[in-house]
Amino acid sequence: MSSQDQRFELDCQQLLVAAPRIALIKQPNLPLSSELRSLKPRPHRTNQSTVTMATEEAWTQLSGHAGNFQSGSRPGRVMKRLCQAEADCLQALASDPRLRDFAPAFYGIRRSPSDDSDSGVGAEFVEMQDLLAEFQAPVSLMDCKIGCRTYLEDELAMARRDAKPRPDMYRRIVETDPDATTPEQRAAGAVTKLDYMLWRERLSSTSSLAFRIDGLKRGDPDGSVAPPPFDDFKRLRRREDILAMLAYFVDGVQAGGVARAYLERLRRLREALTQSEFFPKHELIGSSLLFVHDRAGRASVWMIDFGKTRPSPSRLSHTAEWSEGNHEDGYLTGLDNIIHLFQQLVNACA
Numbered sequence: 001m002s003s004q005d006q007r008f009e010l011d012c013q014q015l016l017v018a019a020p021r022i023a024l025i026k027q028p029n030l031p032l033s034s035e036l037r038s039l040k041p042r043p044h045r046t047n048q049s050t051v052t053m054a055t056e057e058a059w060t061q062l063s064g065h066a067g068n069f070q071s072g073s074r075p076g077r078v079m080k081r082l083c084q085a086e087a088d089c090l091q092a093l094a095s096d097p098r099l100r101d102f103a104p105a106f107y108g109i110r111r112s113p114s115d116d117s118d119s120g121v122g123a124e125f126v127e128m129q130d131l132l133a134e135f136q137a138p139v140s141l142m143d144c145k146i147g148c149r150t151y152l153e154d155e156l157a158m159a160r161r162d163a164k165p166r167p168d169m170y171r172r173i174v175e176t177d178p179d180a181t182t183p184e185q186r187a188a189g190a191v192t193k194l195d196y197m198l199w200r201e202r203l204s205s206t207s208s209l210a211f212r213i214d215g216l217k218r219g220d221p222d223g224s225v226a227p228p229p230f231d232d233f234k235r236l237r238r239r240e241d242i243l244a245m246l247a248y249f250v251d252g253v254q255a256g257g258v259a260r261a262y263l264e265r266l267r268r269l270r271e272a273l274t275q276s277e278f279f280p281k282h283e284l285i286g287s288s289l290l291f292v293h294d295r296a297g298r299a300s301v302w303m304i305d306f307g308k309t310r311p312s313p314s315r316l317s318h319t320a321e322w323s324e325g326n327h328e329d330g331y332l333t334g335l336d337n338i339i340h341l342f343q344q345l346v347n348a349c350a
Contacts, residue, residue, distance in 0.1 A: 070112060070125060076133045077107060079125035087126045089282075089306035098276040102269050103303045105129035131302055135294040138219030142249050142291040143304075144338065148210040148322050148330030150286050151197055152308055156324065159197055165190030173199055176235070204234045205242055210334030212236065213245055214288060221252055221295055243341050250345060254297035259345040261299035262291060266339045269301065273318075273332065280315045283327045284308075289338070 070079045080086075090106040093099050107127040132139055151159075167190045173180050180199055185191050191199075204212040213233045218226045229248065236242055250258045273279045285308040293299035318332040 072127050072130065073110065076130050077127055078130040079110060079112070079127050082109060082124040082126055083307040085309060086306040089309045090126065090128060092278055096276055096278045098272040099278060102272060104131055131290060132292060135292055135298055136296050138223060138225045140218045140249060140293050142213065143215040144211050144289045144291070145206065145214045146211045146287055146289055146331055146334040147285060148206065148333065149201055150206065152285050152310065153324060153327065156197070159194040163192050166193060166196065169193065169196040177203065205237050208237055209239065209242065209337040210330035211338055213242065216245065216249055218249055219294065243344060246341055247345055257297050258293045258299045259342060262301060263339065263342040263346050265301045266335065266342060270335055270339065281312055283310050283312045283316060283329050284331050285329055
């Protein structure tokens, strides 16, 4: 281990704060918020000898994609259940000289060899690059949903038209934040879908940082996979709490080198986005950045999840404030905030 990595780990040890059955990393001048302290920890650990993007245990626990993935037609590929908008996007990105190295390679649309549909025909899948194939298990994975909103403008308009009171959505709100509803909503015991959608965005760092951590798993030097300290990532809003989770994510063997590798890759991605012809012409909603590293110190970041990516009627800055009708998504704003936070981690090595 290099002296810089040793100093990074020492700095991180100085940032540890006690929480029930788990240790979270923070900077001393950025105390963890009460929201983070109150989140339920996850104390158990699981062993895992192999992991690929197609492995259900590895992938579905991260982002909830149960049933969406199958092994590809050959090693190094994976099949994801077909979404035509995503397939179109992956194909376009494969033709973009600036961005094709930052997205999974696209290998076409395939039918599953297994029969899992009522029609008697195998379901259709997009075959793409298995981004985890070159990493040493157990890998560390983090999914960051990027942008200032996770709903399309069409979805917002549909929710506005559907004003039916929803008791189920009301229960979801009060279970998470009992003080988030109005007296009128409490009296009715229900909220509209629009109310729920707007509340959900305000709850997380999506509204403040234009990105949120959607899932996280850390592969540790002893060969085990540490689950995240808690499940409730949607309640992380403050910058210092997100920084604590990023520090937890990279902590371990070669932590300083991993943080620097992520920072360099993120900077190259930002430069590529500003030079891309595809990027200013598309609205990227619900898209993620996938962070992957392993015990050998290999680390990389890719753009994934393009099911809600749509061509925009006008060129987008991806930094302008969103107002309904302008289709701005805040993608670059979120990326800049992620870059700044990783710069803070790297500074701990200096």
